[in-house]
Amino acid sequence: MAKIFYFTGTGNCYSVANRLSKRLNAELVAVTHYLDNPSEVNDEVIGIVTPVYSTDLPPIMVDFLEKLQLNGAKYIFCVATMGAMAGRTLYHAKEILNRRKLILHAGFTVQLPDNSIIFPSGMLRTHKLLKAEAEAVNTISSLIEGREENSAVIKDFFFWKIAAGIGMWTLRVVLDVKHKKLNEAKCNGCGICAKICQAGCIKMENGRPSFSDEGCLTCFGCAQWCPREAISLGHLHPMGKTKYVHPDVTVQDIVGSSES
Ligand SMILES: Cc1cc2nc3c(=O)[nH]c(=O)nc-3n(C[C@H](O)[C@H](O)[C@H](O)COP(=O)(O)O)c2cc1C
Ligand code: SF4
Ligand code: SF4
Known part of the structure; x- marks a missing residue:
């Protein structure tokens, strides 16, 4: 219906x-x-x-x-x-x-x-x-x-x-958000980022995530759901007051x- x-x-x-x-x-x-x-x-x-x-x-x-x-x-x-x-x-x-x-x-x-x-x-x-x-x-x-x-x-x-064109260009080119970087020292190997990624851009290898930029939907899910703030999206890094996931929704x- x-x-x-x-x-x-x-x-x-x-x-x-x-x-x-x-x-x-x-x-x-x-x-x-x-x-x-x-x-x-x-x-x-x-x-x-x-x-x-x-x-x-x-x-x-x-x-x-x-x-x-x-x-x-x-x-x-x-x-x-x-x-x-x-x-x-x-x-x-x-x-x-x-x-x-x-x-x-x-x-x-x-x-x-x-x-x-x-x-x-x-x-x-x-x-x-x-x-x-x-x-x-x-x-x-x-x-x-x-x-x-x-x-x-x-x-x-x-x-x-x-505005939409400039915004997208800024995200992709200036901020390079599709390019994920891992802070190895912070990562605990929980695998949440790989689970949450609906584009299949993240695979766990030897207990650590490995990222691909190809096909990234720029949803910011991996970085925002990471419990250790270990993922940067290009020049963006969620921490403190920029970190957000809906409180009633789970992985x-x-x-x-x-x-x-
Ligand atoms: C790449 C990106 C671009 C965004 N651009 C805008 C925007 O132009 N205007 C706006 O009001 N919110 C913008 N947002 C915020 C999201 O639209 C908003 O937080 C949305 O509710 C997130 O939905 P989700 O939690 O289901 O992913 C943007 C978020 C992302 C990740
Ligand atoms: S969610 Fe964060 S802590 Fe967990 S494996 Fe991914 S990068 Fe590491
Ligand atoms: S931003 Fe979204 S689509 Fe891109 S790697 Fe992270 S979780 Fe996957």
Whole structure:
């Protein structure tokens, strides 16, 4: 009847998708899992929960929206979770679906703590945003149940395209975030980073992770979930107030849901 697809690095999208699935009685499907086994989806209600990367859709969500095979969907909605600014994320989802002769009926945003290391939300704001999450998702759920249509107000601006391009270039080239480095002295060999990586970029070898940059989704999950702050992403290194994972989500939630 209803399916909710999500991609998550540090749990915000998992948490929102999970809340929505309970309220809407929908099946939860990890985007990474769908992309491994693409097949026709026959549900009437389709939800898509995505993080915002550089004021745009993460590349894996672009790939997913290009490949998603829908048959008979009557209502499609997208929820973007973000630290502060969604930019053209919802518009981009609408544009891809439109090109494929599909309709994005409604788009919503949920502000949650920022996992990007560059713009940490801070302790007070993190607490406030997490406290407001349940109500924000309840409001969105009610709108979805009432089949809210707000597609007409989801617009693009030239500025967003430029901002997204510069942001992505800064992350990839200037900050070099796909290039992971290990602090050997801190690493305890727990293997969490290898488990959490949905791109298969991390393998444990002789009790230590070995990283590949190829295919990295820049989800920041490995560095953020590492209990020893042993992983740097290029010039970024989560520690202290820049370290964040959703407090209600576990490694098993993320690993289990992508394997289910
Ligand atoms: C590479 C990267 C880029 C990001 N860019 C933005 C951004 O442009 N605007 C924003 O509000 N949040 C941005 N964020 C923060 C995430 O969108 C936000 O924390 C999201 O809820 C994380 O979802 P997740 O925990 O499910 O991975 C970025 C995060 C990452 C990892
Ligand atoms: S999660 Fe951190 S401590 Fe554990 S193996 Fe990976 S780098 Fe080492
Ligand atoms: S290696 Fe890349 S895709 Fe894998 S967890 Fe780290 S940031 Fe995410």
